[in-house]
Amino acid sequence: MSSHVPAGATRRRFIGGVSGAAVAAQLAAAPPAAPHPRDPGPRPGRPRRRPPNIVVVTVDDLGLYELGAYGNTFNETPRIDRLAREGTLFTDAYAAAPLCSPTRAALVTGRYPARTGITDFLRGENAASDKHLSPSVPTVPDVLRPYGYTTALIGKWHLTETYSGPYEQRPGNPYAHGFDEVIASEQKYIADGDYFHPYSFMPDLPAREPGEHLTDRLAAEAADYITRHRDESFFLHVSNYAVHTALDAPADLVAEYEAKPGADAPPNRPVLAAMLERVDAQVGLIADTLAGLGLDRDTLLLVTADNGGAHRPANAPLRGGKGELYEGGIRVPLIAHRPGGVRAGHREATPVSTIDLLPTALDLAGGRPGGRFDGVSIAPLLTGTGRRPERGELFWVYPHFIGRTHPHAAVRSGRHKLVRYFRDGRTELYDLAHDPGETTDIAARHPGLTRALRARLEAHIADVGVLPAPPGARAYPVTELEETFDGGLARWSVLPVTPEAGTVAVDGGRLSVSARRMTHLVFRSDVAPGSDEAVAVLAPGAFAEAGTQDTVFVGVAQDAANYLLFRYHNGLHRVGWDLRVGGRLITAGAEPLDNLDGTVDLTGPGARFAFVLRGTAATAYADQGRGWEYLFTADTGGALDLSDPVVRARYRWAASVRLDDGTVSLDGLTAHRA
Template identity: 30%
Template sequence: MASAIASLPAQRGGGDGAAGASRPNIISIVTDDQARWSVGAYGNQEARTPHIDGLARDGARFDNAFVPTPVCSPSRAAFLTGRYGTQVGITDWISPAEAGRGLGLPASAITWPEVLKREGYATALVGKWHLGEDPAFHPHRRGFDHFFGFLGGGNRPMNPTLEDNGRPRSLQGSLPDLLVDDAIGFVERHRDRPFAVLLHFRAPHLPYGPVPYEDSAPFETLDPTIPDVPGLDRAQVKRWTRDYYASIHSVDRNIGRLLQAVDTLGLTARTVVLFTSDHGYMIGHHGIHTKGNGVWVAGGVTGPKRPNMFDTALRVPLVVRWPGVVRGGTVIAEPVTALDTFPSVLGMLGIPVPVDAAQQGADFSPLLRGQQVAWRDAVFGQYDLHHSGLAFMRMIRTAQWKLVRHHMADGLDELYDLQQDPDELRNLYGSEAARPVRDQLQMRLTDWQRSIDDPLLARLQR
């Protein structure tokens, strides 16, 4: 890790000098398994997300934000490094067995917190890591001065065991509250220098509860709107939805606590706040429960898996409050992905992207500034599922069309006209009329795979 940091080129305004001290702070909030459709700012009138909605009201809401892979670890790697999962060797969520065998985020994949630390920022990761459990992959070696949380993929929503000062501690209380207590403490201790806090909640991941009564109470009598999919156990899906909203409420309530602390310290005007999720989510959508590795639940059953790259699994909320720069209520339609976080955070903070970062993202900070810039017309995705199933999916999505290839499997490929079929219910892959579009998209998809040296291409050519 020391050699990776040393290889970063010198930057302007780095270190603890005046230029560094004048840079804005950043608080980056990532939830776990939170769908775009679950947020009030995106039209949900049943969930209670007033503090997330407030960030959108005071800042910018991205209407077309996606992740490249619809499960945890590769998506988080993309968020931190700007690189696809195949480029860092993480193509599915990291299981405990894989972590035990030494799988994790390689030192060659520079993270944007590493860059900020070199620029004089105090850096903290509070919450979930899920990018390797060996000492070589520890957050302290990936750009974080401070870590309070857990290295693996899961934890208890109540009375968790967390790493604190390098040691495991069994704590009492709600996990979101404990995480935000620590985040507030870090902000208080570093109020006089630029800081970066990455707050990674476990919620609203399964199990959704228990949560404090103040978070579940608003939904006790709610009759939630659920997908109109034949065969769903409607009572079960409604119960899941109420519990999901309660978990989200526990997050939003604590985001409010953190924002209030920042305001009380007089830091709001110079603190960028970014909110997003690691991927989308389904509770009965398409007859599936959870995400890109979700399971069929139609008919009241649980399983088998339905590997997918539906928009409900790939599309995420993304909100940025940037005081003094972003006009409140801004809505950005350009398609962005989690890969863009690396260059965009640096762009907002006035730090050049290291020349050897090898990241694949685009800087969306000009869009936040209201500038007219040339932008992509497509996003790409990949998912190599290998836990309790097997799938090799590649995707291209434009404003009108989405092509999903299920390699090494017959009869599963998908093509959707998103303008006529935004819910992705009519698969046109076998349509002769759609063949010219399908072939054009396939050419672009293959070109992209070549551009990132996708190892799947070599497997397909054997």
């Protein structure tokens, strides 16, 4: 990663609110920037007037109402507020997801997160998966390089789960996507943040001065980058780590906010206000640098956020917050500034999204976005000229658990928004024009509209392929295994995971295990999954009436030390998954599935538990007698890749029982593939 410091630079000179004229004077003395070695240079047919620069400043976890321009009276953001007065403020701008990584993937691709393969925040390297934004997905450099742009990322990337080895060899790193410069981007997992040097997640980044604050450092790097590339078109993403938890800011600035009237009254938070003031100074420096170099009229400057605020009281009157598809989790600030190129003092209510930023940049560069993006160009909204963007609906899909939030999806069409939960198909409908806080569900009053929007959302979910089909003959017509245990265990291997083996019996088509101490047995069939699109369905029998463990499992196993099994604990009505590789249980980075505790009961007639394999992930479905319900998805690609035929051939369909007292039985196991 690169870091450039002009001679004699200090934080006070670069951050401390200097005027545009002062910045212009000091920048004019800097030597012209040398061409970047990876810059292809001018291309044949390039227009004589160079395309405008694009600078996108993202703020992490910034709620809509945290900025003065959106009505906040406690936080002080004068420079951003000035950009809003001089430019266009969007009232109905949305993040593409309620969390950081998927929104960042959407920003650099112009696609819905589900199409990029990134639908949740990416965890640290000890996660079982190996998620990353694949370089096969076209991103900003691929789109804008043909128009003569050089591209850079300063700050947070968070689009890979690999944090070891040489930076440029890590899967999905920004250099692999073609960014020409990557500055102050995390080398280790960002966890809860770190805002003063030395930075725990950037141990190799030297400080430019003692006591350096990270937001200020990104500001100085941005000013330097703009100076170096003032003679060429550039796309610069200044991706802040602030104001993400844990909150931290210069002590003197925090003290100033703590002394303000109302500092202890919700939703005001002095530390966040201090952090946001440094972000505001950063934006001010970027604006002053552009003006000082005479680039402001040739640069579109955008300020936005990757998702709604994590502190729900600060989002009021919007409902919810980070991790939710209610407005508090996805409606974010968006301010656009370009003197002479963006309408001044304008408030724009057209719904727009993160997915629109790259198509807009391409449009301004002279290209035609066409159908290569999910987003549309919002250039006409900025300029007030040309045909307004044509868009039907905006969609969101979040098939994960975070906090107390369950997997859900949403669609906005005009003034109406529908939210659907994956587990039970429950839908809610809101009129955002009259009820932006989503306090009143009007689905029952408008059944026709509810059905229509639900159909559009379900079509979108199917189109992006975010979930595998639930068990059924239509999706999985080929039978691989149909075991009712009438023939005993001739086709099965009994694999003890614990030293205690208990007593195994087969009687009347039912497999039973009895024990008086902890016993865990895996029953491995002789059938390997014939495809990485397949399903195994377990029909549980009776559960133990004693002890603390009465758990059944379904999935695949190689042996007692290598398996991927979904579990159901009847005593707690709890579900989860166990991945064991080489005898080691790998569950780090799992989603908080305790949200499902007490909600699954597989003791009723016809109850079933399913393991649905697709690629490197497997999805759990349950039928409690009312049809299949989505439960959760486990991505194990970083430890077990069942999309690989060689790996898959070593595994067999399997069931398992774990108990410490009493008897647990299984009625049967079936398996089918696409």
